Amino acid sequence: MTYQQTVDYLYSRLPMFSRIGSSALKKDLTNTLELCRRLNDPQNKFKTIHVGGTNGKGSVSHMLAAILQTAGYKTGLYTSPHLRDFRERIRVNGEMIAETEVVRFTESQKDVIEEIEPSFFEVTVAMAFDYFAGQQVDIAVIEVGLGGRLDSTNIITPLLSVITNIGYDHVNILGNTLPLIASEKAGIIKPGVPVVIGEKQDEVKDVFVKKAEECGADLIFASEEWTLPDRQISRTESGSLKININPHHPLIPGSLELDLTGIYQLKNIKTVLSAVRQLQDQGYRINRQHISEALRQVKKLTGLMGRWQILENEPLVICDTGHNEDGIREVLKNIRSTPYDHLHIVMGMVKDKDITKVLSLLPEDATYYFCQPAIERAKPAAELAAEAKKAGLSGLFYPTVQQALSAARKAAEKKDLIYIGGSTFVVAEVV
Numbered sequence: 001m002t003y004q005q006t007v008d009y010l011y012s013r014l015p016m017f018s019r020i021g022s023s024a025l026k027k028d029l030t031n032t033l034e035l036c037r038r039l040n041d042p043q044n045k046f047k048t049i050h051v052g053g054t055n056g057k058g059s060v061s062h063m064l065a066a067i068l069q070t071a072g073y074k075t076g077l078y079t080s081p082h083l084r085d086f087r088e089r090i091r092v093n094g095e096m097i098a099e100t101e102v103v104r105f106t107e108s109q110k111d112v113i114e115e116i117e118p119s120f121f122e123v124t125v126a127m128a129f130d131y132f133a134g135q136q137v138d139i140a141v142i143e144v145g146l147g148g149r150l151d152s153t154n155i156i157t158p159l160l161s162v163i164t165n166i167g168y169d170h171v172n173i174l175g176n177t178l179p180l181i182a183s184e185k186a187g188i189i190k191p192g193v194p195v196v197i198g199e200k201q202d203e204v205k206d207v208f209v210k211k212a213e214e215c216g217a218d219l220i221f222a223s224e225e226w227t228l229p230d231r232q233i234s235r236t237e238s239g240s241l242k243i244n245i246n247p248h249h250p251l252i253p254g255s256l257e258l259d260l261t262g263i264y265q266l267k268n269i270k271t272v273l274s275a276v277r278q279l280q281d282q283g284y285r286i287n288r289q290h291i292s293e294a295l296r297q298v299k300k301l302t303g304l305m306g307r308w309q310i311l312e313n314e315p316l317v318i319c320d321t322g323h324n325e326d327g328i329r330e331v332l333k334n335i336r337s338t339p340y341d342h343l344h345i346v347m348g349m350v351k352d353k354d355i356t357k358v359l360s361l362l363p364e365d366a367t368y369y370f371c372q373p374a375i376e377r378a379k380p381a382a383e384l385a386a387e388a389k390k391a392g393l394s395g396l397f398y399p400t401v402q403q404a405l406s407a408a409r410k411a412a413e414k415k416d417l418i419y420i421g422g423s424t425f426v427v428a429e430v431v
Contacts, residue, residue: 003099014120035126042133052144053164070294076132076140149187164198167326198271222274262308264330319420340417351379359391368395371404373425
């Protein structure tokens with residue numbers, strides 16, 4: 001098979017969450033364990049860091065990978081979903097897996113795939129682990145796909161577990177209360193493995209404390225380790241965040257420049273710094289210069305896209321993958337801190353989520369361009385527009401993301417802001 005035929009085979013042959021939703025999920029780890037058993041358990045042949053949480057886990061994973069590879073470690077990075085190219089999910093030192101490797105793996109495992117009938121995600125996890133083992137990486141940062149306890153990535157025993165925060169997302173799968181969601185996320189905590197929790201949240205902190213105690217795992221709340229006073233945060237001419245770090249630590253820079261420009265990254269940077277401290281304590285040779293150099297160029301080093309990403313100027317066009325209640329709140333903070341004359345929002349969502357709360361957060365004085373990404377799970381644009389109208393949001397609807405964006409461009413003046421989001425799959429069509 002060619003590379004494109006291989007990817008088409010994976011997309012069409014295997015149940016895929018982004019396409020059909022929760023029916024693609026498997027209820028246990030059996031398939032992943034069996035796939036990896038047939039591959040001689042590659043997940044046991046390299047060291048790992050496991051990163052979960054509701055929001056921020058992708059940014060945290062990329063920042064940690066950037067720091068590790070800058071420090072001289074051959075670093076694997078597994079993330080999901082991808083935006084433009086399937087190979088974005090599997091990287092070594094920032095370089096995507098080669099097309100030939102995707103073809104080789106799929107052809108070699110085709111009989112096993114058709115025998116076991118795993119999900120798309122289960123196959124990609126096995127592919128990543130097999131690739132990292134073959135590349136003999138020193139360490140790999142593994143991002144949880146969904147939840148934690150039953151996520152396919154949860155067959156690893158990492159050096160460090162990281163959980164960014166807990167918010168409402170995928171409630172039909174993970175539970176409709178924050179403690180229930182936290183219990184699923186806490187499923188990545190392993191016996192004797194330290195765990196960093198990004199945000200100490202009153203509603204769920206006891207879930208993590210209890211789980212850590214049961215596992216004999218050291219527990220660190222990053223939000224209690226570091227303070228980043230607003231008055232000590234500024235921007236460079238390029239828009240990068242300049243951050244002063246408190247308290248001062250001999251192994252952590254006193255100030256940082258971060259090329260991920262969303263204000264919400266201030267929460268994520270605390271999580272990253274606490275994770276780095278744990279790695280330093282475990283003997284990883286990561287110094288202040290490595291951290292500073294890496295965080296100045298996370299996007300260049302790892303290929304991260306879609307996080308408060310500026311696409312155009314005059315008018316300013318920005319996209320962001322924030323798609324749940326907490327994510328949209330953070331996006332709106334960024335919008336409020338950005339100068340503009342009028343706000344245009346290109347918005348699309350998926351149909352298997354309750355979007356009422358998200359819609360209630362959005363500004364009524366913006367002009368909306370409702371659309372639907374090109375996936376089966378997309379909420380029809382007309383339905384989204386109708387639900388938005390009930391929330392006091394006005395605008396027209398369009399059958400595609402590009403048509404909606406084109407309409408926004410035509411309507412916007414030079415000093416306006418066009419924001420594109422609501423779903424990772426909307427952003428994937430514009431970056």
